[in-house]
Amino acid sequence: MTVTTRLAAAALLLLSLAGCEGMSRGQQRALSGGAIGAAGGAALGALTGGSALTGALLGGAGGAAIGAITR
Template identity: 80%
Template sequence: MSPMRFSVRLATAAFLALALAGCSHMTRGQQRALSGGAIGAAGGAALGALTGGSAVTGALLGGAGGAAVGALTR
């Protein structure tokens, strides 16, 4: 892996960690919706890229589905 690519990944991980750290004031339902959306977006992007489709479309659909399921989970 090139040093530039590693730096981008590290910066992205740091940004996401800091962004999620600011969610302590959210209700449990809101936290589940946010984490479900993030997990769904990552999974959708991965599946879209692996199957030869659009990673962006997969991320959008996966994120929407994950957020909905997370919000509906009790």
């Protein structure tokens, strides 16, 4: 990975985090739950021989729902 690629990835990460500043606590939980669920679903889908995309969609939806309803 080149230095330029690493700097671009770091800048993208920082910009994406800045977008969460004005969110309520519940919105932040739903977003982080969806992201964690999507990553886990994609990994499980790929590891079990299924579709990583389907796993990501289902995991993301479930994670967002759980994140939104928890306190």
